[in-house]
Amino acid sequence: MTGMPGKLPREAQADPVIELRGLHAWYGESHVLHGVDLHVNRAEVVTLLGRNGAGRTSTLRAMMGLTGTRKGSIRIRGVETIGLPTRRIAHLGVGYCPEERGIFASLSAEENLLLPPVVSPDGRGMPLERIHALFPNLRGRAAAQGTRLSGGEQQMLAIARILRAGADLLLLDEISEGLAPVIVQALARTIRALRGQGMTIVMVEQNFRFAAPISDRFYVMEGGRVVDAFAAHQLQERTPSLSARLGV
Numbered sequence: 001m002t003g004m005p006g007k008l009p010r011e012a013q014a015d016p017v018i019e020l021r022g023l024h025a026w027y028g029e030s031h032v033l034h035g036v037d038l039h040v041n042r043a044e045v046v047t048l049l050g051r052n053g054a055g056r057t058s059t060l061r062a063m064m065g066l067t068g069t070r071k072g073s074i075r076i077r078g079v080e081t082i083g084l085p086t087r088r089i090a091h092l093g094v095g096y097c098p099e100e101r102g103i104f105a106s107l108s109a110e111e112n113l114l115l116p117p118v119v120s121p122d123g124r125g126m127p128l129e130r131i132h133a134l135f136p137n138l139r140g141r142a143a144a145q146g147t148r149l150s151g152g153e154q155q156m157l158a159i160a161r162i163l164r165a166g167a168d169l170l171l172l173d174e175i176s177e178g179l180a181p182v183i184v185q186a187l188a189r190t191i192r193a194l195r196g197q198g199m200t201i202v203m204v205e206q207n208f209r210f211a212a213p214i215s216d217r218f219y220v221m222e223g224g225r226v227v228d229a230f231a232a233h234q235l236q237e238r239t240p241s242l243s244a245r246l247g248v
């Protein structure tokens, strides 16, 4: 894919916020990533597609330093992060929103929001006014207990929490899963707004109809490897191969 410098498309010449080269990862003895290469530029939304067990969640977890052994290279803004603990990776401005969201049931929405330490390199988290502008549904829910929030509110809170902590590289796993269409639309607007504010976003999505209109580029994974990569404008020509690969 990387040819002569003069022939690279503009995006490929941009400085990547995160770049994986030959990434291998294991859970104990189980070798789950087999040489993943990908990069994401600033203010890009990139979606990892694939069937169940393709290695998409493991790729996000490896970026965050949450798998077992990792080999190869994961550079975040030029810093090699293989061998760094999760806490150090977070302090590079990386926020991970796991599929299970991790909202604390016994805490209020506000306590959930303010719990994580600020990790941004400049020591500043996102102000609450900006959070509420992005997630109007959370406004007025500050005192609500974690368990009293709807699925959509919990998902928004989980994203708001990593923004509040100051992350600007967001790793989002299946955020649309199980949510009503109107909430999924609101999430799509939020992702667009975040991109407009310069956030860099890596998503794992099963919901292709949600991901397709908001993503700049896509990687398709299979068996712990990247098997295809394409940009939004190539989506139509890729549809036949995607249906075969993903069953969408």
Ligand SMILES: Nc1ncnc2c1ncn2[C@@H]1O[C@H](COP(=O)(O)OP(=O)(O)OP(=O)(O)O)[C@@H](O)[C@H]1O
Pocket (backbone or CB within 6 Å): 027, 030, 032, 050, 051, 052, 053, 054, 055, 056, 057, 058, 059, 204
């Ligand atoms: N904690 C774990 N221990 C051992 N193996 C794991 C663990 N988590 C995932 N795996 C294995 O790693 C492989 C990749 O799984 P991963 O969760 O990354 O896939 P995925 O693309 O996110 O798919 P999905 O979320 O649809 O299951 C699978 O074979 C899975 O069984």
Ligand SMILES: [Mg+2]
Pocket (backbone or CB within 6 Å): 056, 057, 058, 204
């Ligand atoms: Mg997964």
